[in-house]
Amino acid sequence: MTWTPTAEEDRHFLSLAIEQARTSWDEGGVPIGAVLVHEGEVLAAGHNQRVQKNSAILHGETDAIEKAGRLPASVYRHSVLYTTLSPCIMCTGTALLYEIPRIVVGENRTFEMSEALLRERGVTVDVLDDPECVALMERMIAERPEIWSEDIGVETSELGR
Ligand SMILES: [Zn+2]
Numbered sequence: 001m002t003w004t005p006t007a008e009e010d011r012h013f014l015s016l017a018i019e020q021a022r023t024s025w026d027e028g029g030v031p032i033g034a035v036l037v038h039e040g041e042v043l044a045a046g047h048n049q050r051v052q053k054n055s056a057i058l059h060g061e062t063d064a065i066e067k068a069g070r071l072p073a074s075v076y077r078h079s080v081l082y083t084t085l086s087p088c089i090m091c092t093g094t095a096l097l098y099e100i101p102r103i104v105v106g107e108n109r110t111f112e113m114s115e116a117l118l119r120e121r122g123v124t125v126d127v128l129d130d131p132e133c134v135a136l137m138e139r140m141i142a143e144r145p146e147i148w149s150e151d152i153g154v155e156t157s158e159l160g161r
Helices: 007-026 060-068 089-097 115-120 131-143 145-151
Strands: 033-038 041-047 079-085 102-107 124-127
Touching (some): 007 041, 007 060, 007 079, 089 115, 102 131, 115 124, 131 145
Antiparallel strands (some): 033 041, 033 079
């Protein structure tokens, strides 16, 4: 990559993903957001659309990638994906397909499924451990566990196992 974001830039782009997560929660949805950034320029921002669009596959990350539209391979390969939550296996698959080389994660305390796989495949995963990202997830898990369990393909009774 020719563009190497500073720690300050990482915080900035994560804050845009957090805005998306807040918007989603305010809309009654799952509070997870993401931003795809190429050479310092935001290509697209998105958030989980399970509730809003009745979608089974638009997570924060896949919504941002979808909104960015058709891109040449070389663009993905020089982009950074910022996401408020550690990616699930579906979003990890999407990132691996397009060879996105770096993912900046807001937090992985409430959910972590695929970081080892990403790193094994050469992706840089940086976890910022942001308290607001944790708080958004904790509130959803406490107040609306049914939308969270649905989002990760488990029954509500299986959460926390
Ligand atoms: Zn996902």
